[in-house]
Amino acid sequence: MLDRNEVERLEAEAVNAAAVRQPLYAPRKKIFPKRATGNFRRFKWIVMAITLGIYYLTPWLRWDRGEFAPDQAVLVDLANRRFYFFFIEIWPQEFFYVAGLLVMAGIGLFLVTTTVGRAWCGYTCPQTVWVDLFLVVERAVEGDRNARIKLDKAPWSADKLAKRVVKHATWLAIAVATGGAWIFYFADAPTLLVDFVTGHAVPEVYITVAILTATTYTFGGLMREQVCTYMCPWPRIQAAMLDENSLTVTYNDWRGEPRRRHAKKAAAEGKIVGDCVDCNACVAVCPMGIDIRDGQQLECITCALCIDACDSVMDKIGKERGLISYATLCDYNANMSIATDNGAEPISPSLVRDGNGELVGSIAHFHLSKIFRPRTFVYFGAWAAIGLVMLVALMARDRIDINVLHDRNPQFVLLSGGSVRNGYTVKLLNMVPQPRIFTLELHGLPGGFMSVAETGAPESRIATVGVEPDRLRTLKVFVRLPADAAARGSRDFSFVVKDTGSDETDSYETTFIAPEN
Amino acid sequence: MSEKHIDETTGVETTGHVWDGIRELNNPLPRWWLWTFYLTVIWSVAYTIAYPAWPLISSATSGVLGYSSRAELGKELAAVEEGRAELVAAVADTSLEDILADQELRRFAASAGEAAYMVNCSQCHGSGARGSAGYPNLNDDDWLWGGDIEAIYQTIAHGVRFDGDDATRFSEMPAFGDILSGEEVDQVAAYVFSLMGDPSDQAAADAGAALYADNCAACHGEDAKGLTEFGAPNLADAIWFYGSDERAIAAQIKNPAHGVMPGWQSRLGEVTVKQLAVYVHSLGGGE
Numbered sequence: 001m002l003d004r005n006e007v008e009r010l011e012a013e014a015v016n017a018a019a020v021r022q023p024l025y026a027p028r029k030k031i032f033p034k035r036a037t038g039n040f041r042r043f044k045w046i047v048m049a050i051t052l053g054i055y056y057l058t059p060w061l062r063w064d065r066g067e068f069a070p071d072q073a074v075l076v077d078l079a080n081r082r083f084y085f086f087f088i089e090i091w092p093q094e095f096f097y098v099a100g101l102l103v104m105a106g107i108g109l110f111l112v113t114t115t116v117g118r119a120w121c122g123y124t125c126p127q128t129v130w131v132d133l134f135l136v137v138e139r140a141v142e143g144d145r146n147a148r149i150k151l152d153k154a155p156w157s158a159d160k161l162a163k164r165v166v167k168h169a170t171w172l173a174i175a176v177a178t179g180g181a182w183i184f185y186f187a188d189a190p191t192l193l194v195d196f197v198t199g200h201a202v203p204e205v206y207i208t209v210a211i212l213t214a215t216t217y218t219f220g221g222l223m224r225e226q227v228c229t230y231m232c233p234w235p236r237i238q239a240a241m242l243d244e245n246s247l248t249v250t251y252n253d254w255r256g257e258p259r260r261r262h263a264k265k266a267a268a269e270g271k272i273v274g275d276c277v278d279c280n281a282c283v284a285v286c287p288m289g290i291d292i293r294d295g296q297q298l299e300c301i302t303c304a305l306c307i308d309a310c311d312s313v314m315d316k317i318g319k320e321r322g323l324i325s326y327a328t329l330c331d332y333n334a335n336m337s338i339a340t341d342n343g344a345e346p347i348s349p350s351l352v353r354d355g356n357g358e359l360v361g362s363i364a365h366f367h368l369s370k371i372f373r374p375r376t377f378v379y380f381g382a383w384a385a386i387g388l389v390m391l392v393a394l395m396a397r398d399r400i401d402i403n404v405l406h407d408r409n410p411q412f413v414l415l416s417g418g419s420v421r422n423g424y425t426v427k428l429l430n431m432v433p434q435p436r437i438f439t440l441e442l443h444g445l446p447g448g449f450m451s452v453a454e455t456g457a458p459e460s461r462i463a464t465v466g467v468e469p470d471r472l473r474t475l476k477v478f479v480r481l482p483a484d485a486a487a488r489g490s491r492d493f494s495f496v497v498k499d500t501g502s503d504e505t506d507s508y509e510t511t512f513i514a515p516e517n
Numbered sequence: 518m519s520e521k522h523i524d525e526t527t528g529v530e531t532t533g534h535v536w537d538g539i540r541e542l543n544n545p546l547p548r549w550w551l552w553t554f555y556l557t558v559i560w561s562v563a564y565t566i567a568y569p570a571w572p573l574i575s576s577a578t579s580g581v582l583g584y585s586s587r588a589e590l591g592k593e594l595a596a597v598e599e600g601r602a603e604l605v606a607a608v609a610d611t612s613l614e615d616i617l618a619d620q621e622l623r624r625f626a627a628s629a630g631e632a633a634y635m636v637n638c639s640q641c642h643g644s645g646a647r648g649s650a651g652y653p654n655l656n657d658d659d660w661l662w663g664g665d666i667e668a669i670y671q672t673i674a675h676g677v678r679f680d681g682d683d684a685t686r687f688s689e690m691p692a693f694g695d696i697l698s699g700e701e702v703d704q705v706a707a708y709v710f711s712l713m714g715d716p717s718d719q720a721a722a723d724a725g726a727a728l729y730a731d732n733c734a735a736c737h738g739e740d741a742k743g744l745t746e747f748g749a750p751n752l753a754d755a756i757w758f759y760g761s762d763e764r765a766i767a768a769q770i771k772n773p774a775h776g777v778m779p780g781w782q783s784r785l786g787e788v789t790v791k792q793l794a795v796y797v798h799s800l801g802g803g804e
Binding site: 013025026027028223226230407408409410413414415416417418421423453454476478483 | 754
């Protein structure tokens with residue numbers, strides 16, 4: 001029997017033992033992006049103005065289509081199931097044009113990403129644009145980075161409360177305007193604005209505005225970079241879109257390393273000194289809160305603000321710009337080989353600079369010809385081909401259409417005189433915003449006559465019907481074949497519709513069914 | 518195992534579990550994710566309080582909002598009734614001829630009539646209104662009691678040989694088996710058949726012509742085109758009610774079948790009968 005004290009200790013450990021326990025849920029680390037100035041920042045302002053301008057102003061553009069159609073240039077008329085885009089009018093069955101546009105947008109995104117990386121994310125994505133706009137407000141109310149950090153840490157005071165209230169109120173106002181602009185795409189904008197303000201709009205309008213206000217405020221003001229990092233699928237997909245010739249925002253450590261906080265002092269001490277002065281300007285301006293010097297990472301939306309920040313620092317210390325720059329992996333690797341003597345040595349500035357301190361001539365720079373490579377040609381080809389096919393299809397599409405449905409029950413009716421009658425539901429589509437007069441004609445079926453129940457006109461082989469602008473007209477048509485002709489059995493024939501005012505025409509082949517003898 | 522293990526490459530702590538040397542990183546979830554989860558829990562509880570949810574022994578909790586799908590259906594039906602009240606009133610106030618002349622009213626009446634037809638009439642006349650032996654086809658242009666809109670309305674409203682309505686259509690063809698000999702019946706049948714086809718025995722058909730004139734022409738007409746006042750069918754057309762061969766015709770002469778149709782006015786009301794009349798008239802044979 002073992003002694004009490006000699007009981008063997010088992011090698012076991014609680015997985016959540018106090019010593020190894022860590023929080024299961026991480027609070028978000030707040031990011032306070034500093035204001036950047038420079039070429040890319042200017043470009044982003046311009047893109048922001050254009051994209052927001054398009055979004056807010058488009059519904060207010062007018063386009064004259066005559067008295068029978070709305071005069072809004074871009075309108076998704078859900079009630080009447082029509083989509084208007086300037087001179088183009090799309091019916092529901094033509095929605096594949098919109099699908100085609102989406103395919104083009106997808107391929108276009110691939111094309112842009114393979115050439116200039118995540119330009120969509122960095123400049124034009126609504127999330128980026130609105131976050132940028134919200135940051136403008138934040139900066140105007142609370143000040144730049146340091147002031148904001150200070151304010152955030154400060155205890156609650158009247159001043160802090162006032163600033164926070166003003167900031168969030170402005171954000172909400174922008175959010176309401178964002179949601180508010182969206183609804184104008186779906187109804188006549190001036191009318192809807194009056195209805196909206198006076199409280200006469202339908203509940204769906206207010207619900208839509210409320211939802212978009214909530215998402216804009218939450219995504220743009222509160223969640224910001226988390227939307228890109230956690231919610232968006234594109235950062236995951238983009239890895240497959242980039243290759244060694246794609247331009248991405250790159251920290252050129254081949255000239256930056258080894259970074260030294262006090263470069264001059266370090267140089268005086270005889271240490272090797274790279275261009276990077278480790279000032280963290282690139283980190284401070286980053287809206288995603290990352291350090292580009294850690295290399296390409298999922299969080300980076302390539303907004304290029306770190307390039308602006310670094311360039312102004314390089315200007316200040318008298319070094320050439322481009323320590324952080326748009327570069328391809330190919331060029332970067334080539335330059336890295338130079339800087340490390342093909343990996344034999346640690347990065348050494350002496351290998352990339354000549355005696356005068358200038359970069360050596362063999363340093364690779366981006367060349368426009370890199371854009372023209374098989375991959376981009378394939379993407380552009382596919383993109384252009386779809387566009388071309390759609391354009392041709394759009395130009396050649398019918399604005400007159402006919403659909404015919406043969407009665408199933410009864411398939412035919414024997415009449416007292418021995419003749420046989422078939423019933424058809426004929427749908428005539430007048431797809432232009434003007435009233436038109438069509439003729440409906442029987443082609444084939446010798447001896448046959450038709451009568452259109454609604455017109456009450458006598459039996460004939462041709463009928464004249466008016467169709468309202470942009471409407472479909474359903475007609476019940478009876479076709480009768482005399483006894484002797486019907487005795488020869490079922491046969492095919494066509495309904496042909498013609499516009500009396502032009503040469504537009506369309507036809508539909510169907511069957512006349514006669515009893516089997 | 519007692520101290521924290523930090524993964525070298527990522528600098529992230531691991532869970533402490535090791536499988537064949539592979540460790541699992543312990544990246545914490547974002548906090549707002551957790552909040553979202555709590556929010557869904559709160560939402561689900563609130564939902565079951567607000568709406569009918571928890572099953573009890575014979576029913577379920579009714580929810581504080583008082584929602585029920587049956588009440589919603591009732592509301593929707595009431596809204597539909599209200600929406601078409603104007604058109605229904607117009608049908609009630611407008612004469613049948615004027616309904617036919619009015620595009621919108623005619624379309625409404627026909628489609629309302631179709632719905633009523635499917636519920637009340639299709640059992641005998643068929644869903645396509647094709648009828649069958651003894652039940653007339655309503656698509657064709659052959660009408661026992663008249664094919665204009667008024668006549669159709671009368672027939673539907675009061676029925677045929679219907680005990681429950683004094684204004685019902687009534688006629689009864691005598692059983693000629695008691696009046697004529699078997700041979701004579703066959704002769705008449707041969708004559709009637711010859712009006713549209715080739716009889717098996719031309720001599721019998723010729724003999725039947727005289728018998729027809731004496732016995733049948735009073736109701737069916739000398740030209741055998743029938744008389745809608747008596748509901749006497751047209752015998753000189755391609756459409757047969759109880760069968761088209763000579764034997765079937767003879768059987769009908771000897772001991773005729775008399776179909777009955779109920780009158781619908783008392784059951785469905787005037788408006789529905791009007792709608793039914795417009796629908797039947799629109800099937801293609803209306804005069």
